[in-house]
Amino acid sequence: MSIKRALIPILACALLLCSCDYIVLPEDLEDSVAAGSGAWTAVATGIAPENGKLRIDITIRNDTGAWSEMHVLPDKPAVFTGGDGQSTNCGTLFVGTGGHRLAPGFQMRGAIAGTRAEPATQLLYVECEGVEATPGSKLAIDYRYVTGEYNYYYPETNQADARLEIDLDELTPEIDYPIAAEIEGLILEPSAEIVAINDVVLTLTGVERTDSGLEFSWQTANPGEYPAYVHIGNPPVIGDDGILYGYYETPDIVSVPITPAGEKATWTTEVAVPQEVKGLYIMLSVESKKQRLFVNYAVDITDR
Structure with a gap:
């Protein structure tokens, strides 16, 4: 399987490719990844x-x-x-x-x-x-x-x-x-700010190698007037050995802290990955739009 470049037209591509405050999928990209034809x-x-x-x-x-x-x-x-x-x-x-x-x-x-x-x-x-x-x-x-x-x-x-x-x-x-x-516009930088449910902003603030794998530090910032939860489960990763690491559980059942109105919350998740595996990407599911609806993002952590 040689690498091929497949381009997807993206309206308002500045949201994904240029410097910006938040990551929100443009409608055409969102539609294209909602129900593929292949x-x-x-x-x-x-x-x-x-x-x-x-x-x-x-x-x-x-x-x-x-x-x-x-x-x-x-x-x-x-x-x-x-x-x-x-x-x-x-x-x-x-x-x-x-x-x-x-x-x-x-x-x-x-x-x-x-x-x-x-x-x-x-x-x-x-x-x-x-x-x-x-x-x-x-x-x-x-x-x-x-x-x-x-x-x-x-x-x-x-x-x-x-x-x-x-x-x-x-x-x-x-x-x-x-x-x-x-696929152009698919992969996010680690510093990307993702708008989740109730306009809460999710950010990956740290990635650390541990004896057993990786530890991710997460932060949510709630601009609203009411407390909010943003579930992401325990995100898996895949790297240069082709194995998708992380035991699957539906992302809504993994506990996360509540983010108070006008404040921030932090927590960590872990995934077991052999030390020799490099070129990693997070396959991230973020609760978005409404409760228990999850939008997916690929986050580049290949430098870890």
């Missing part, structure tokens, strides 16, 4: 026999044109078709974003599974028993995805089913993560 794509990065099975390592790429979460359909096996045209069901498959929304144009090869108490890194792959990757072999994976903002009350808005078709003759072992296609 789909997810995938490539095989490695194929190897393993204990009588054929393991196929996979990288998935968000080509929907919108922020999107995807996962395989429950109880639906992948289908391996050999060069002779014979098809075999493959019941072992781990393909998806781990519950998170991934930015458009980004690609990944793993996520965090397990439990909150015992999270575990899960690489994306399919295992097929009793098959051999002969020339002309292909793999098909049925999946479900949603695009755009996350609405707690209507989580299935902009949901669709589709199929990944992977040509196993075309292995792609070398991939530059996490960006596959650059």
